[in-house]
Amino acid sequence: MQNAPWMNPELETLRDSARRFYEAELLPHEERWAQQQCVDRDVWYKAAEAGLLCVGIPEEYGGGGGNFLHEAVIFAEQGRMLCPGLGNSLHSGIVAHYIHNFASEQQKQEWLPKMAKGELVGGLAITEPGAGSDVQSIRTAARKEGGDYVINGAKTYITNGSTANLICVVVKTDPNLGAKGISIIVVETDKVEGFRRGRTLSKVGLHSQDTAELFFDDVRVPQANLLGNVEGQGFKQLMKELSRERVITAFMSMACMERAIEETLKFAADRKVFGQTLLSMQNTRFKLAECETKLTLAKAMLSHCSASLLEGQLSSEIAAMAKWWITDACGQVVDECVQLHGGAGFMLEYPIARLYQNVRIHRILAGTNEIMKEVIARELEKRAV
Incomplete structure (x- = not known):
């Protein structure tokens, strides 16, 4: 992240x-992990020992005591x-913050230190086979029975799905209320029956990253595991935390743009075409x-978003703008850099080809870019009234 306006010696x-x-x-393990x-x-x-888990969570809960920028650079x-x-x-940048922001004090003391030590791996189960970016269409339901919630449903495309043992599950606690009937319930998978993991899913890119299907068949969870203590707060919680997730996605796209340009500069300086270097x-x-201009603009936009987020002033529409524009720009930059590599750009031995595989999902993660434009348009609509 060269010349990034937010960098300082501590972050470096x-x-x-x-x-x-x-x-x-x-x-050293990427190839083997991609196979499994x-x-x-x-x-x-090992990541916990290196101090890379939950760096943005307060020290009193076992975290690193840092802020959003500490997470973003990692x-x-x-x-x-x-x-x-x-x-x-997902584990540290998203799930840990759901717990920190919405769980009870007892739950924070119970779960966050274990997440910081790597004993609990976090997951967030939103997407379903018939409901992606349209969260209100989810069908996974939780009904009260005794002192528990009983959860039934299926989730798919879940990051950390094969490994996670603390999962924030988005459910309908009242299917008749639309968005106001959505809640988030924390499932500790090692403590419940009826929870099943389905296939680990094969993807276009991010091959070493665990993405799986999850199934809930009469899974009983204590009612105390409801985030926020009041039913129907799930959609608001998602909207609050999705802005953070969208900026994280934009940061990762920015870094991938930077790597793509670095790789292409090296390749073009060495590659000879018609008796001269490609770079000439x-x-x-x-x-x-x-490409460099798009990268510079992305850094400027992320500097603004980071400052707003740290002040608690980041709006959902600005986060949406950053997410769609920067991930789109990343796709354009990486595609141009593949083209400049020629045939080598299609070979997986070159980093640019692996970047091409990995960044495509960024325009889909944390809400598709089409949804981002809808978020922005709704704010514009309010101004027209």
């Missing part, structure tokens, strides 16, 4: 520490390094100038 030290961990503990479609369970403990560097298997951006040709120079 953290980024470099994270990079060394990725080089030592993730990159998930990382080894013990790497979560997650962005992992994306840039092309070692996506460890689903830490005007088309190459202009294309890379366009």
Whole structure:
């Protein structure tokens, strides 16, 4: 993240520490993990020992006591390094914050220190076979029975799905109330019956990252595991935390843009075409100038989003703008860089080809970019009234 406006010596030290961990503990295993479609369970403990889990959670709950930028540089560097298997951006950047922001004090004391140690791996179960970005269409339901909720339903495309043992499950507690009938219930999978993991899913990219189907068949969970203590708060909780998730996704896209440009500069400086380097040709120079401009604009936008988020002032429409524009720009930059590599750009031995595989999902994660535009348009509509 060269010349990023938010970087300072402390964040640079953290980024470099994270990079060394990725080089030592993730990159050497990427090929094997891609074959098994998930990382080894013990790497979560190693990440904890390296201080990379829950860095944005207060120290009183076992976290690192940092802020959003401490998390962002760790997650962005992992994306840039092309070692996506460890689903830490979800575990630490999203699930831990659901717990910290909405769980009871007792639950925070119980769950967050274990997440920081890697004993609990976090998951977030929203998407269903018939409901993706349209959260209000979910069908997984939870009914009260005695002192428990009984959960029935299925989830799919769940990051950390094969490994997670603490899952925030989005359910309908009252199917008749639409968005106001949605709640989030925390399921500790090691303590329940009726929970099943389905297939680990094969993907276009992010091959080492664990993505799975989950099934809930009369899964009984204590009513105390309801986030927020009041039913029907789930949609509001999702909307609040999705802004963070969208900025995290944008940070990772920004880092991947940066890596794509770095790789293409090196390739173009060495590659000879018609007796001259590819980098000396005007088309190459202009294309890379366009790519660098998009990267610079992305950094400026993320600087604004980060400052707003740290002040608690980040609006959902600004987060949506950052998410769709930066992930779109990332797709454009990586595609241009593949083209500049020529045939080599289609070969997986080159980092640019793996970037091409990995970044496509960014335009879908955390709500599709079409949904982002709808979020923005609704705010515009309010101004027209």
